[in-house]
Amino acid sequence: MKFGINLFPTIGPADKSAVDHFDDALRLAVLAEELGFHHVKTVEHYFFDYGGYSPDPVTFLAAAAARTRRIRLVTGAVIPAFTHPVKLAGQLAMLDNLSHGRLDVGFARGFLPDEFAAFGIPMDESRERFEEGVEACERLWAGEDVVFSGRFHRFGPVTLLPRPAQRPYPKVLVAASITPESCAAAGRAGRGLMLVPSINKPERTREMIDLYRRSRAEAGHDPDAGEVHLSYSSYLHEDAGTARERGRRYSAYTNAKMVEAVSAWAHTRSGDYDGYQRIVAKVNSANFDKQVDEGKALVGSPEQVRAQLRQVREWYGDCTVSLQVISGNMPYEESARTMRLFAREVMPGFTVPEPGTAQAADAGAAPASPASASGTVLTG
Template sequence: MRFGINFFPTVSPEEKSGAQFYDECLELTRRADELGYNSVKTVEHYFFAYGGYSPDPVTFLTAAAMVTKDLRLVTGAVIPAFSHPCKLAGKLAMLDNISHGRLDVGFARAFLPDEFAAFQTSMEESRDRFNEGIEACRRLWSETDVVFKGKFHQFGPVTMLPRPYQKPHPPIWVAATFTAESFEWAGRNGYNLMIVPYVSTREKVAELLKLYRDNYAQSGKEPGTEQIQMSYHCYIAEDGEAAQREGKLYFDDYTNKLLVAVSAWSRHKTDQYKGYEHLVEQIKRNTYEDALRDTKVFVGTPAQVAEQIAMVREWYGEVEPSLQINFGNMPHEAAQRSLELFAAEVMPKYGTRVAATV
């Protein structure tokens, strides 16, 4: 079983400078590579304490490439709706070459109304822009003399330089949350999948994963070769009661910042995001205690977290947990401890290579 780490910033300038946050994340990334983790992932968001310190995941992952040797570098995810495909495909191909083929490209639709407003892009166009952006990038990576005639972008003939290091292109992932159509589309196109299970019930997640896998099996790719990455908040300490008590502080801080970012949904509704008008209330109902009870977070002693992962594996099959190890305004030392304890005492239970402590 493979494990990754992910950075979803939930800090404000009053709490931590950008320079300090990036320094800490890069140190965690360097150490994760030494310890045998599989991947590092980060997001694309803007303006808010929720995600705002990561407006360009490619920049961070390029820095991460310089301090690692083996980690897969995962965009989790880039937003086609906010970038011209020629620019997006070009900088991703550049990172693929800089890292000598360690890039995995996750794409997402975006879901925050304030971000769409700032980019002067209609949310009603988000799915079409998402689909078109992925197709344009895929063609720019794998073809020459590309002539593209989409709804939003028309260009060519052009040949993208540099050519991707991985052939025909880096692995493509699709981020999905609530919408069955997104899971079905990702599977039908043979793309890998990244999800955040804590916003849904276990039964709903299992239903959506089955839908994805069923469609993947019909995509022409071999069933069982799909990759699924699931993001979990993770906080570990030797004292289980302390871990749960401190984990609540960081989880609640994360949730409060998320609520600020999604507040526009309380006055917004669109058929392109069915059900999102209830998102604010849904997040408020999704308490830390509920998340802990339902194994939507990994919190506790190493033994407790190992049991939580065993349950996830039983429910969802072979997936790669992507551990959000510095959520909320968590002290760097606490994130370091979680990273080390997970590698030393949890990963070996799942046959994962763990390097010697250095």
């Protein structure tokens, strides 16, 4: 398994200035590299305390690239519907060069009605705009004298500069939420997959990952080569009770921010977002303790989190896990403690061990079967 951090802000000016937020987030990115984490990831959102301090993940990751040398940089994710593909492909290719080829590109459709309204884009176009935008970026990265003729964008012949540092282009991942077809499409295209397990029952998440891997194989791609990213709200403390109490407090804070951001779904309907009209009720009914108990958040002492991860691996295989370590206006010191405890006492048991070692024995311990789960996403 591989582990990284997801810097998804759930704060606004009343909580912390943007200057202080970015200073702290960049310190965490540097710390993540020092501790041996695989990646740092951030999101694209607008306007709300839920994600709004990160309208452009490329800008933040460029700053992180300048301060690090090894760690992967992941957009988690950029939204093609909001940016012309020539501009987006150029920004990402530039970041890939600035980071010396450390970029992995996650794309998402977006899901907040107020964001689409601000850009003047109908939500019923989101799926087509997403598919067209990703295809256009891949063609611009890989080819020369590219001529593109889509429903929303026409251009060419053009040759993108700079070319990506990674050839033919960086690893591409696709964010999915509740729609199995999104997982199947990512598999058929040979792309990676990004999921937030807290929004589905474990059985449902496993079905979506299995469908993704099966679709990769049926399309002629190596099913084991497709990277699956899972993002989990995370809080570790030496004392299990303290971890649960503080994690609950930060989760409640984050949920309050999310309620505001998704409130427009109470009066929004779109054929591209079947079932999303229920998201407001789901966020309002979220139960933190139930989510932790059902393996939808990584919260507790290092020993407890090791057990939670063994369960995750049993359910979903050797995935790439992103720890959401800043949710709910968490102070820098607490985020850093979670990362240090995880790196020192959890991560070694799940990195690739030598056969016959104590790490291999610990990594092979069998976890419990998935429990029936309900609730909604805490962050992400």
